[in-house]
Amino acid sequence: MKIKSTLLFLIVAFAANAFSQTKTKNIIVVTLDGLRWQEIFRGADSTIINSEFTPNKKEVNQLFWNDQTEKRRALLMPFLWSTVMQKGQLYGNRDLGNKEEVSNPYYFSYPGYNEIMTGFPDKRVNSNDKIYNPNINVLEFINQQKGYEGKVAAFSSWDVFPYILNDKRSGVLVNSGINDLKLENPQINMLNEMQHEMLSPVGDDVRPDVLTYQFAKQFMLDKHPKALYIAFDETDDYAHGGYYQFYLKQAHNEDKMLQDLWNTIQSDPFYKDQTTLLITCDHGRGDDSPKSWRSHGTEIPNSKQTWFAIMGPDTPARGIMPASSTIIYHNQFAQTIAKLLGLDFKSNTNHEVGDAINSVFSK
Ligand SMILES: [Zn+2]
Numbered sequence: 001m002k003i004k005s006t007l008l009f010l011i012v013a014f015a016a017n018a019f020s021q022t023k024t025k026n027i028i029v030v031t032l033d034g035l036r037w038q039e040i041f042r043g044a045d046s047t048i049i050n051s052e053f054t055p056n057k058k059e060v061n062q063l064f065w066n067d068q069t070e071k072r073r074a075l076l077m078p079f080l081w082s083t084v085m086q087k088g089q090l091y092g093n094r095d096l097g098n099k100e101e102v103s104n105p106y107y108f109s110y111p112g113y114n115e116i117m118t119g120f121p122d123k124r125v126n127s128n129d130k131i132y133n134p135n136i137n138v139l140e141f142i143n144q145q146k147g148y149e150g151k152v153a154a155f156s157s158w159d160v161f162p163y164i165l166n167d168k169r170s171g172v173l174v175n176s177g178i179n180d181l182k183l184e185n186p187q188i189n190m191l192n193e194m195q196h197e198m199l200s201p202v203g204d205d206v207r208p209d210v211l212t213y214q215f216a217k218q219f220m221l222d223k224h225p226k227a228l229y230i231a232f233d234e235t236d237d238y239a240h241g242g243y244y245q246f247y248l249k250q251a252h253n254e255d256k257m258l259q260d261l262w263n264t265i266q267s268d269p270f271y272k273d274q275t276t277l278l279i280t281c282d283h284g285r286g287d288d289s290p291k292s293w294r295s296h297g298t299e300i301p302n303s304k305q306t307w308f309a310i311m312g313p314d315t316p317a318r319g320i321m322p323a324s325s326t327i328i329y330h331n332q333f334a335q336t337i338a339k340l341l342g343l344d345f346k347s348n349t350n351h352e353v354g355d356a357i358n359s360v361f362s363k
């Protein structure tokens with residue numbers, strides 16, 4: 001009798017352990033700054049194309065317009081609406097009643113990225129100033145886990161990320177803005193040179209997204225990080241500038257880079273079929289277009305509304321997520337990222353972090 005119950009215990013323990021294990025061995029997060037859910041799910045917005053913010057209406061219509069919503073959004077983000085649609089999940093389509101948003105009360109970048117990475121909105125984190133973040137982030141947490149030490153990196157176009165991710169304390173490699181990456185690698189050396197010789201179209205504090213992507217990609221191929229974060233920026237800059245054609249074209253380019261990133265993942269045995277890709281943004285820009293589209297923040301209604309997409313070996317393919325009475329918040333990403341790697345994320349301030357998003361793991 002005693003032997004039997006021990007055996008039973010072992011079987012139950014083994015089953016529970018097997019159940020809690022995930023197939024995800026690597027996590028890659030990509031953020032597209034200030035790209036609205038409206039463009040993701042509806043494609044190009046005719047009210048902005050027909051406004052002063054689109055001087056070359058003919059070209060933009062040729063590139064991105066179709067009367068059918070499904071075709072229109074696929075013209076803008078073909079990778080999202082083919083591969084991710086077939087193999088992953090897309091959240092935040094408010095036209096269907098699926099809601100995703102930030103829980104911080106500010107609706108701009110640093111508070112948004114803080115919420116994504118630390119798992120809670122912090123009232124102290126209320127500006128875009130270069131202040132080192134007091135909160136530990138999930139990348140830092142992952143970097144402290146056995147087997148992940150020195151295997152975590154972030155690449156960003158905007159030069160505030162060393163502060164958001166507190167690279168001084170966190171030990172996470174953060175290559176950000178126009179700064180060289182020290183690595184003996186001919187591709188990286190070329191990128192280091194290029195970024196100093198290239199005019200950034202959106203200002204000195206932002207590296208062109210294509211360079212940020214190439215830095216991340218070459219680093220990935222060389223060093224095989226197990227947790228990688230890529231933060232693009234240009235969509236937000238073009239929106240603030242009032243250039244809708246560039247906002248659309250850059251969204252399209254970022255989709256191309258995501259396609260290339262996924263191809264890179266799936267053609268490298270280190271990443272293939274054991275890597276989850278999470279794609280999101282830091283805030284919305286409201287729905288009173290064309291008037292309010294350029295900006296975001298508390299004065300722009302509904303600029304807290306966001307979206308995300310996820311694809312990987314633990315996530316059932318469901319495409320567009322249906323109507324739900326539950327709103328999902330950006331503060332749930334940190335724990336979702338940890339759980340995908342089989343980890344349980346805790347904040348340093350004993351602050352509650354948002355729960356992992358259940359539907360990412362099960363039907
Ligand atoms: Zn902005």
